[in-house]
Amino acid sequence: MNIKTSHGLLYYKKKYPSVRQRIDKEKMLQNIQILQMYLDKTGIEWGPAFGTLIGIVRNDDFLPWATAADFFILKEDEERFKDALWLLKEAGFELVRYERRGLYCLIRNGQWVSFYVLRKISPDIRHSGGTHFLFDKYLHQTVKWDFKGISLNVPTQLDEYLTFQYGDWIHEKNTIAQKNVFFERLKLRIKDTLPDKLYYALILRHHQKDFSAFKKQCEDNGLPIPEGVELSYLMPRKNKKVLTVGVYDLLHKGHVELYRRAKGLGDYLIVAVQDGDFILKYKPNAKVLNSTEDRKYMIKSIRYVDEVVTYTDVDKTIQEIDFDVFVTGPDQCHAGFQRAIEWCESHGKEHIVLARTEGVSSSELKARISSKIMGEK
Secondary structure (H helix, E strand, O other): OEEEEOOEEEEOOOOOOOOOOOOOHHHHHHHHHHHHHHHHHHOOOEEEOHHHHHHHHHHOOOOOOOOEEEEEEEHHHHHHHHHHHHHHHHOOOEEEEEEOOOEEEEEEOOEEEEEEEEEEEEOOEEEOOOOOEEEOHHHHOEEEEEEOOEEEEEEOOHHHHHHHHHOOOOOOOOOOOOOOHHHHHHHHHHHHHOOHHHHHHHHHHHHHHHHHHHHHHHHHOOOOOOOOOOOHHHOOOOOOEEEEEEOOOOOOHHHHHHHHHHHOOOOEEEEEEEOHHHHHHHOOOOOOOOOHHHHHHHHHOOOOOOEEEEEOOHHHHOOOOOOOEEEEOOOOOOHHHHHHHHHHHHOOOEEEEOOOOOOOOHHHHHHHHHHHHHHHO
């Protein structure tokens, strides 16, 4: 078995957990320390999830019946996470299972760690691919929680989140039913070998009940879900198109990283390059070094990019392009982008914000080049 990463195919041997195994606290803490060291360096948003989160904040421990430690990552960080798997492999972690809905299982020193990929099904709701649905704000509005000397991200509104998700989470109760080991492993094996068409149909049907329960819970708490929100992403989609836009005048590592991560959100990446004449029309003092055609030519040569187009007003352009996911950066927030994002949300288009690559930016590069030229004079 293998998964595709930017460093090549990462091969792994599939293994299945035992429901009878229990966490060895000392070994698991060592695992989490290593995860923190590597994942924090990559800028990935991650943190404890589900029962692992409850155990950490309530007991300052793992739940006594837990068989693995559960963590989350965001869909937009999945490509970075896959690359980090190579580093984790060198640190002793072994990838032993990957599930198409967005689940990575790793083992180190006999301890299982699961990473659930949380993807958006609406502007403010994410799905784990399983039974859990979460409001996006709880993942982005976080504080550092000290867990036995390890600093982990937990929701700022911790009690509100856990109460909504689990009701009375303060009092300890074992809700894990006894399971037949053979039957559980058989289900996983069957699921892993199903063709996409059957796999996604099965997952969709199974978790539609969980989604219906979540919607009712939202309504009961005065948080009705907008019409049209559905689990359609669980269905296999051919040529899921991703769109990102920008000037891209001075190409650098940050742009390539943007295209790589954006491509990971779908199958077909469209990059829209802003027209140079349009830029100068509204910003006469703008210093654009390369022509529109030259910028398009360079971008098209990048292997992650499938199509390059020219755009003027972003809020008008997105209405003319066929796409499924709109990717922006944290600094793309002026009025035109706000209108574009609102249009996406009202027309069933997914909007994802990808964080910048630290240590590099076009403005900084231009300043360094200018400084060097002036210094030589």
